[in-house]
Amino acid sequence: MGFKIIADSSNDMTPELQSKYPVEIIPFKLTLDGREYVDDAQLDPIQFITDMSAAKDVPRSACPSPNDFLEAFEGDEDCFVVTISSKLSGTYNSAQIAKEMYLESHPDKKIHLVDSKAASIAETLISMKLHELIEKGLDFNEIIEVITGYVNEMKTFFVSESLDNLIKNGRISKLKGVLATALSIKPIMGAEDGEIRMFDKARGSNKAFDRLVEMIMDNAKSVEDKILAISHVNNPTRAAHLKAELQKRCGFKDIIVVQTRGLSSLYCDRQGIIVSF
Known part of the structure; x- marks a missing residue:
């Protein structure tokens, strides 16, 4: 069977x-400026991210x-x-x-x-x-x-360099998003009981990265038999840095790094980093 x-x-x-x-x-199925993309093995994730960055209308998913x-x-x-x-x-x-x-x-x-x-x-x-x-x-x-x-x-956290798509799709209010962008505030977000929640925020990308590492360490209890996974929106350098930092400071059995597919790229947005364990 x-x-x-x-x-x-x-x-x-x-x-x-x-x-x-x-x-x-x-x-x-994903839509950018009226053009439909099927999020399958034929989708080029890097080209999709490029098209997404140039899109003017609200990105859609079905x-x-x-x-x-x-x-x-x-x-x-x-x-x-x-x-x-x-x-x-x-x-x-x-x-x-x-x-x-x-x-x-x-x-x-x-x-x-x-x-x-x-x-x-x-x-x-x-x-x-x-x-x-x-x-x-x-x-x-x-x-x-x-x-x-x-x-x-499971724990899942993510940090994005851009809040554009989260604002456009109503995941973050427009006022909060504009203020965060203007002040270079990076929310550290994640999943809680199936919903997206903002856990913390930091001024600038480097401080957000450091806070993400701290949050992972705070939650990384008895992880010797666990795998941690990192997914990035065309940000391999930051993902590799995160992997190296966690290898030094945590005891996960393994850490894997992958490129996001279309849907995750759409919502985490440009340069985003997603972590689960």
């Missing part, structure tokens, strides 16, 4: 990670439909579906509708939806953890129990 892992394209899986941890990605998930459910494998937080997108709801429809005609199929309560690289870590549990030989219900605890313990 076996298992299949499915995720939406908020999951920042790279081709290199995909070769080791296969995940079927269901893409979001979540996968129930039919997209129905197609992914085909096959003999039981399925785990990892989605962006249900409080940030309709993706979880689309997957839930598809699950109910599919089980009507395939009652013996097992499908479990994993609400990441976050986005981006958090979904990647959840997908990797699912593979680890499958390889250990856990059964379907045992995997559900362990992955639920894993998700509940």
Whole structure:
């Protein structure tokens, strides 16, 4: 029978990670100035970031439909579906509708939806953890129990050099965004109970970076068996610096660095850094 892992394209899986941890990605559709992009393996993330920087209108995203998930459910494998937080997108709801429809005609199929309560690289870590549990030989219900605890313990933080898209999409009020930009204030944001929250702020990029490191260290308890993941919006130098700093100061089993896909780039915006563990 076996298992299949499915995720939406908020999951920042790279081709290199995909070769080791296969995940079927269901893409979001992204729109810049009326032009539609499919957030799949054919999307050039660097060109998308360039186009995004030049866009004048509010960037838009459309979540996968129930039919997209129905197609992914085909096959003999039981399925785990990892989605962006249900409080940030309709993706979880689309997957839930598809699950109910599919089980009507395939009652013996097992499908479990994993609400990441976050986005981006958090979904990647959840997908990797699912593979680890499958390889250990856990059964379907045992995997559900362990992955639920894993998700509940996860921490996700992010810092962006630009607040433009968060302002345009209403994630930050226009007044707060304009003031923050004018004063070079960088919010350190993250996921809490599935919603985006501002945890702290700092004046300038370097101080925001230092505060991000401090927040990670404050939350990095008993991490010897954990992987920390960094996703960046075309900011490999800053991501490498963060990795080196955390390797010196924390005891994570491993630290991985990836480039964001389209959706994460859209919301974290230019030069953004996302961290999950």
